[in-house]
Amino acid sequence: MAPARKTPRKHSTQRSSRTGASSRERLATFTDSSLFRLTNHRLEGSKVNYLETPNKGGTIQPSYLVFHYTAGRSSQSSIAWLTNPLAKASAHLVVGRDGTITQLAPFTTKTWHAGVSHWDGLTGLNQHSIGIEMDNAGPLIAVGTKLTAWFGKSYQKSQAIFATHKLDTEPKWWHAFSEKQILIAVELAKILVSQYALKDILGHDDIAPDRKRDPGPAFPLGHIRALVMGRSQEEGDWYQVMVSALNIRSGPGSEYDIVASPLTKGTKLLPLEKQDRWTKVDVDPGALSSGQDLEGWVFNRYIESLNA
Numbered sequence: 001m002a003p004a005r006k007t008p009r010k011h012s013t014q015r016s017s018r019t020g021a022s023s024r025e026r027l028a029t030f031t032d033s034s035l036f037r038l039t040n041h042r043l044e045g046s047k048v049n050y051l052e053t054p055n056k057g058g059t060i061q062p063s064y065l066v067f068h069y070t071a072g073r074s075s076q077s078s079i080a081w082l083t084n085p086l087a088k089a090s091a092h093l094v095v096g097r098d099g100t101i102t103q104l105a106p107f108t109t110k111t112w113h114a115g116v117s118h119w120d121g122l123t124g125l126n127q128h129s130i131g132i133e134m135d136n137a138g139p140l141i142a143v144g145t146k147l148t149a150w151f152g153k154s155y156q157k158s159q160a161i162f163a164t165h166k167l168d169t170e171p172k173w174w175h176a177f178s179e180k181q182i183l184i185a186v187e188l189a190k191i192l193v194s195q196y197a198l199k200d201i202l203g204h205d206d207i208a209p210d211r212k213r214d215p216g217p218a219f220p221l222g223h224i225r226a227l228v229m230g231r232s233q234e235e236g237d238w239y240q241v242m243v244s245a246l247n248i249r250s251g252p253g254s255e256y257d258i259v260a261s262p263l264t265k266g267t268k269l270l271p272l273e274k275q276d277r278w279t280k281v282d283v284d285p286g287a288l289s290s291g292q293d294l295e296g297w298v299f300n301r302y303i304e305s306l307n308a
């Protein structure tokens with residue numbers, strides 16, 4: 001599918017279990033931050049480390065940003081793997097759960113994060129993209145009252161969300177990202193899209209849908225895309241819910257399914273598309289208890305522009 005600036009793709013995710021605190025205001029107003037700078041294709045800032053990986057190719061001119069989860073135990077273990085020649089895998093950045101960033105190669109050097117992949121007529125996205133790995137255990141299996149990752153570590157249900165991946169039909173548990181990681185992901189997307197004039201922000205599951213599910217439904221990719229690519233950072237594009245409970249549906253009409261619990265009064269929304277009396281919106285992830293991505297259709301009469 002061709003990327004379009006003002007109409008992000010459909011993301012059908014559902015929310016369920018909760019985790020984390022509200023980041024609504026910070027996520028919405030996190031603009032022109034001076035958290036990071038770019039010098040010679042290297043990121044600079046506090047809590048940014050550089051450790052060059054041997055797993056890399058030649059020079060690239062990136063057009064896309066691709067997000068991943070590590071499906072690993074810790075950022076240390078993932079960095080160790082992505083700098084191990086045996087792995088034959090790497091990425092440009094690894095973002096730890098505490099917000100620490102490790103860069104493994106300059107942004108104009110090819111890293112090996114995408115594998116066999118396709119997007120918008122291109123194949124082999126390593127040649128065309130910057131890859132960011134988010135430290136996250138990935139899908140979790142319920143064992144008794146706990147959740148277990150493939151590498152054996154257990155997590156509480158409060159550290160996960162139960163959701164259906166946009167490419168699948170059955171819900172499962174996914175390790176939640178930390179609030180710091182999401183804020184850092186937004187900032188990284190802003191500075192990299194701006195510096196390299198990137199065309200779009202994608203997930204590994206977008207470019208390799210037959211074999212990959214990362215970064216998955218716990219990652220608010222749709223929101224980050226809407227915020228960074230879609231709306232030119234204009235505050236005036238935000239809307240809010242005017243009623244105490246507003247249904248959000250899978251299509252523009254009351255005959256469509258309700259996709260999540262009703263939105264509460266004051267919830268902030270980014271409009272993506274309008275049809276008749278309905279508007280497709282991206283819901284501020286800070287407003288959702290799970291902090292995850294949610295898009296759907298709401299009735300125009302019950303939302304108002306914050307620009308008014």
Ligand SMILES: [Zn+2]
Binds near residue numbers: 067068069113214
């Ligand atoms: Zn991946």
